[in-house]
Amino acid sequence: MPLVKGREYRNLLPLAPQTQQKRIDSDYYVEGYATTFNQPYLLYEVDGIKYYEMVDSNAFNGADMSDIILQYDHEGKVFARKSNKTLIAEPNNIGLFICADLSKSAAAKELYEEIDNELVTRMSFSFTVADEEYNRETRTRTIKKFKKIYDVSAVSIPANDGTEISARSYLNGVIEGEKRESLERRRKLLQLMIELEDF
Template sequence: MAITPETRDYRTFEVRALPQEGGDGQKQCRVEGYAAVFDEETVLYEYDGIQYKEVIDRNAFSGAEMRDVVMNFNHGGKPVARTKNGTLALAVDSKGLRISADLGGTEEGRRLYEEIRGGYLDQMSFAFTINKQEYDRAKRLRRITGFKRIFDVAAVDVPAYGGTSIAARSWAQAEAERESAEAGKRRRLALKLKLNGITEEETSDE
């Protein structure tokens, strides 16, 4: 399957602007935040009162491709920071995946910094694909145990996680629909057996 913006998954986290302090008299435009937090359950989707959740394992970033990650606005447009040139740094610590970016290198970046500093933007999203996951059907909990690639981090005006991403909804919705279909099948079977005067115990004994 081709990797396109539609096949990537997105999660949202908070970002904040650091004070503009520079030893050489120049203003710095640094922002920081966490792209992911470990071991915190998040509701991705709710169907018929049932919640489908996700949690990120603390080893999920081991082996993930993060050699060339960019920062931009709404996952598009010109990059305002990049790991390749050292203006964007990603680090895994005990809390999660921490990002730190210097937005002072471009006009777009400096403008974005001012919008973050002014509180107009305070959310970010990161785009990724996964290659390992576990699913606890009883708890309806997906655990991401391995990210395949991190594509970008982006300041966003409408967080993807607020309503969950398309990819997250499609996974959880498919699981909810599968459970609903199985429950419907069981109900129809029980009704058929009841109409025929057969108990479920009798069918299990056969």
């Protein structure tokens, strides 16, 4: 999957057909959550050290969600979109709720069949971040504000290269900073030990 500069991708939660309490009247209706709030999830692991991420419950306030589309693996055809009312994407008390009508094209109906037959079971979303914070003790990034949500996607593999690459691009600066600080602490400790021996 080609990565668009600055855009991050996350594969998280199930996407599934529903028969009860549909938000859109369709025989090809699916729903799920693109993310949940205030629940840390493993973002990346390097050298045995785990880094986490979570989404603040106010992160979608003010985000550009004007015309989100539903795709497969973040590329190719558009199966549903917010502007023609075949896609709903809205935050609630749990997270970012997604539902879609997959009846508007033959390809969309095929995607519905793959979801219905549990060949495709997960979803992902792509975004840019406006505000975030990092807790060094828990190694957790908290997304405080999204800038824009681009798409939600049914995905073939729950963890794909795009997620890993975008996580790595964010964490490289954090990891390198922690390594530099650790080396500086060691250097100062060695210098102190040498000074004490000379004394």
